[in-house]
Every structure is written in structure tokens, then in C-alpha cells.
Amino acid sequence: MTxxxxxxxxxxxxxxxxxxEFLAHGYAGTSMDRxxxxxxxxxxxxxxxxxxxxxxxxxxxxxxxxxxxxIKFNSETFGDAPAESLPRLLALMVDTIADxxxxxxxxxxxxxxxxxxxxxxxxxxxxxxxxxxxxxxxxLEQHAEFSDADSQALAQIIIGSVxxxxxxxxxxxxxxxxxxxxxxxxxxxxxxxxxxxxxxxAHQS
Amino acid sequence: MTxxxxxxxxxxxxxxxxxxEFLAHGYAGTSMDRxxxxxxxxxxxxxxxxxxxxxxxxxxxxxxxxxxxxIKFNSETFGDAPAESLPRLLALMVDTIADxxxxxxxxxxxxxxxxxxxxxxxxxxxxxxxxxxxxxxxxLEQHAEFSDADSQALAQIIIGSVxxxxxxxxxxxxxxxxxxxxxxxxxxxxxxxxxxxxxxxAHQS
DNA sequence: GTCTATATCTAGATAGAC
DNA sequence: GTCTATCTAGATATAGAC
Numbered sequence: 001m002t003x004x005x006x007x008x009x010x011x012x013x014x015x016x017x018x019x020x021e022f023l024a025h026g027y028a029g030t031s032m033d034r035x036x037x038x039x040x041x042x043x044x045x046x047x048x049x050x051x052x053x054x055x056x057x058x059x060x061x062x063x064x065x066x067x068x069x070x071i072k073f074n075s076e077t078f079g080d081a082p083a084e085s086l087p088r089l090l091a092l093m094v095d096t097i098a099d100x101x102x103x104x105x106x107x108x109x110x111x112x113x114x115x116x117x118x119x120x121x122x123x124x125x126x127x128x129x130x131x132x133x134x135x136x137x138x139x140l141e142q143h144a145e146f147s148d149a150d151s152q153a154l155a156q157i158i159i160g161s162v163x164x165x166x167x168x169x170x171x172x173x174x175x176x177x178x179x180x181x182x183x184x185x186x187x188x189x190x191x192x193x194x195x196x197x198x199x200x201x202a203h204q205s
Numbered sequence: 206m207t208x209x210x211x212x213x214x215x216x217x218x219x220x221x222x223x224x225x226e227f228l229a230h231g232y233a234g235t236s237m238d239r240x241x242x243x244x245x246x247x248x249x250x251x252x253x254x255x256x257x258x259x260x261x262x263x264x265x266x267x268x269x270x271x272x273x274x275x276i277k278f279n280s281e282t283f284g285d286a287p288a289e290s291l292p293r294l295l296a297l298m299v300d301t302i303a304d305x306x307x308x309x310x311x312x313x314x315x316x317x318x319x320x321x322x323x324x325x326x327x328x329x330x331x332x333x334x335x336x337x338x339x340x341x342x343x344x345l346e347q348h349a350e351f352s353d354a355d356s357q358a359l360a361q362i363i364i365g366s367v368x369x370x371x372x373x374x375x376x377x378x379x380x381x382x383x384x385x386x387x388x389x390x391x392x393x394x395x396x397x398x399x400x401x402x403x404x405x406x407a408h409q410s
Numbered sequence: 411g412t413c414t415a416t417a418t419c420t421a422g423a424t425a426g427a428c
Numbered sequence: 429g430t431c432t433a434t435c436t437a438g439a440t441a442t443a444g445a446c
């Protein structure tokens with residue numbers, strides 16, 4: 001009766017322990033001993049639920065990418081004039097990353113292992129990068145100001161600048177070396193986005 | 206007489222072996238045994254030149270960041286009209302990253318270890334990210350079209366979009382999931398950059 | 411300075427009791 | 429299904445000969 005419940009609990013327990021350990025020590029730096037201890041179970045129990053270390057790691061990363069770090073908001077939250085809503089959207093994206101140590105460590109882990117676990121990197125792109133991109137793309141397409149642009153490419157450029165900022169400032173600890181405040185970044189980005197639509201200056205009118 | 210020479214050779218030999226191993230297997234996944242074998246020396250020789258595994262890793266990353274992956278060109282190479290020179294500069298940056306597997310693995314390694322070796326991440330920012338940023342900033346400041354912008358923030362936005370593209374497409378293997386060709390990216394970026402300078406649209410004129 | 415050989419420990423994974 | 433106890437391999441690091 002409580003069997004199914006207990007089984008689920010143990011699996012969740014193990015995944016929670018594994019998450020802590022892998023986030024803190026990386027894939028190769030994590031031992032199954034410590035996973036078991038942190039999860040509060042014995043090592044054979046871990047191996048009873050997951051085939052081996054690789055299997056546990058794969059299951060963990062896929063679960064976390066699909067469930068825990070999913071985007072919680074959508075583009076309709078940001079419906080009004082871009083001069084106001086775009087700064088809000090960008091600030092929310094920066095803050096969401098900057099305030100979440102677990103997410104930063106998850107990014108470190110996935111990028112660090114992306115050479116040895118390419119399919120996990122693709123899971124990350126599918127469930128985290130792409131939805132973020134689509135959110136931005138939807139936003140752009142809902143605003144007439146940007147209708148003449150390649151919204152997919154433009155969305156990648158905007159998201160890219162947000163992510164790079166978080167990468168250098170927080171993940172790579174570069175705040176003192178390459179300082180850039182959120183405010184300055186956003187103001188400059190808005191300036192770029194809200195210039196007059198092009199009159200074919202790009203093709204030397 | 207040949208002592209100094211030999212010592213240098215051995216140290217270089219060890220660093221070369223260590224580079225291969227760390228790039229392929231990460232920090233924790235690399236064994237000193239394999240470093241020694243790949244370098245063609247014995248293990249005690251490795252320990253004779255470097256205090257321990259951490260010391261070797263730190264020396265290696267710092268050397269590689271300072272020497273091997275330094276930017277080889279400067280902004281004066283791109284002196285003419287932005288409509289032509291900016292696409293060339295962006296394409297060169299993308300290609301430089303896309304064609305260099307070692308560099309991609311170095312990025313994976315540094316980001317992956319940035320939580321446990323923050324000072325190495327800062328070395329990376331200092332010797333690789335920042336010079337790239339300054340190259341772009343110099344370029345922007347040499348062109349009157351961009352003189353009214355915050356060139357440092359703008360440079361981070363541009364570099365950020367380049368790096369993010371390389372990160373998702375190549376490092377995270379996302380080409381099939383979030384496709385974006387170099388040409389489409391560059392064309393869109395140029396379109397953004399070469400719009401008419403703002404006439405205060407941003408503040409709802 | 412460099413090697414062979416080794417000490418010591420901890421890793422991933424499992425056998426077998428319950 | 430879960431545990432205690434254990435196997436085996438491979439890890440970091442070094443002692444001691446040359």
C-alpha cells in the first residue's frame with residue numbers, strides 16, 4: 001500500500017541528494033558514497049533505483065531541466081509599450097539568473113559536461129534556452145515596432161546579451177574586472193531596440 | 206648547461222600533456238597518471254615541477270589563458286565603413302570560436318570549474334573576455350556612427366550575442382534545436398546597429 | 411632531476427542477509 | 429527493497445635508487 005509511495009519518496013530523495021552533490025562537485029567530482037549519504041539512504045539503494053553513476057546523472061539533469069528551472073512567466077505578462085515593458089522583461093531575466101545560485105551551478109555543470117554528455121546539453125537547450133528564446137520572440141512579434149525584423153534572430157541577440165552579462169558578471173565572477181550594471185545594460189539595449197526603424201541605411205542608401 | 210633548457214622542456218612537455226587531458230576529461234576526471242603518460246614523463250617528475258594536481262591545473266589555465274588563446278588582431282584591421290567592416294569583424298569572431306575545438310573545450314573547462322576555481326574564471330575574464338570587449342569597444346569608438354552610445358555597454362551587448370550564438374550552437378550542440386546561421390545572425394545585428402540614431406523614440410517623443 | 415616501486419586511500423559497484 | 433560488509437580498480441602522492 002505504501003510501497004509505491006515509499007518508492008517514489010526514495011527516488012526523489014536520491015535525486016535531491018544527487019542534485020546537491022553534482023551541483024557542488026561536478027560529475028567526476030561526485031562520489032556515489034556521498035550521494036547516498038546526502039540522500040539519507042545506503043549505496044545499494046541508489047544502485048537499485050539507478051543503473052549506475054551515468055544513469056543517475058542523466059536522469060537528474062533531464063528531470064531538473066524539465067521541471068525545476070522551467071520559465072514560469074509568458075510574454076503576455078509584458079503587453080504594454082516596449083519602452084516600459086522591455087526593460088521590465090530584461091530586468092526580470094537578469095534577476096532570475098543573478099539571484100539563483102542553484103541555477104548558476106546548474107549552468108556550470110551542463111556547460112562543463114557538454115563535451116562528454118552532448119545529449120544533456122541538448123536537453124538543456126530544448127527545455128531552457130529554447131523556451132526563453134520563444135518567450136522573447138513572442139514578445140517581439142506582439143509589438144508592431146519590431147515587426148519588420150527577423151524576430152528569431154533578434155530574439156537570440158537580445159537573450160544572448162542577457163545571458164552573456166550573467167555569465168561574465170556572476171558565473172565567471174567578473175564584476176570587478178568588466179563591470180556593467182543591470183541598469184546601464186538595459187538602458188543601452190533599449191536604446192538599440194527603439195531607434196527609428198531602418199530606412200535601408202544598412203544597404204548604403 | 207643544458208639543465209635550464211631541459212627543465213623548460215620538461216615543464217612545457219608536462220603542461221602540454223596536462224592540457225590535452227584536462228580539456229578532454231575535466232579537472233576531476235583527469236588523473237595524474239594519465240597526465241604523466243601523455244606528457245611522456247613519470248609521475249614523480251610531474252610532482253617535481255608542480256606542487257600537486259591543483260597547482261598544475263592553476264598553472265596550466267593561467268598560462269593557456271595568457272598565451273595560447275589571446276586575440277591576435279586589433280580594431281584597426283577593421284577601419285572602413287561599418288556596413289562592411291562590422292560584418293567582417295563579427296564573422297571573424299564567430300569563425301574563430303566555431304573552428305577551434307580546443308578553445309570550445311577550454312571554455313567548457315573554465316565555466317565548469319568556475320564555482321570551485323573562481324580565480325581561474327577571473328583570469329579567463331581578464332585575459333580573454335576583456336580584451337575581446339575592448340577590441341569591440343575600440344572599434345565602436347573609431348566609428349562616428351556609434352559615438353552617441355555607451356560604447357562599453359554596447360560592446361558587451363554585441364560580444365554577448367556573438368558568444369551566446371557560439372555557446373548554444375557549438376558548445377551546447379544546439380544547432381538542430383535552435384538553428385541560427387551566421388549570416389542571419391550578422392545581418393540582423395547589422396540591421397540593429399545601423400538604424401538611424403535615436404531621435405528620442407525611447408522616451409515616447 | 412628523473413625514474414621504479416609502492417603506500418594509502420577512496421572510487422564505483424555488488425553479494426548476500428533480512 | 430533495503431541494508432552491512434566487501435571486492436577490485438584506480439586515484440593522489442611519495443620513498444629511495446640512480
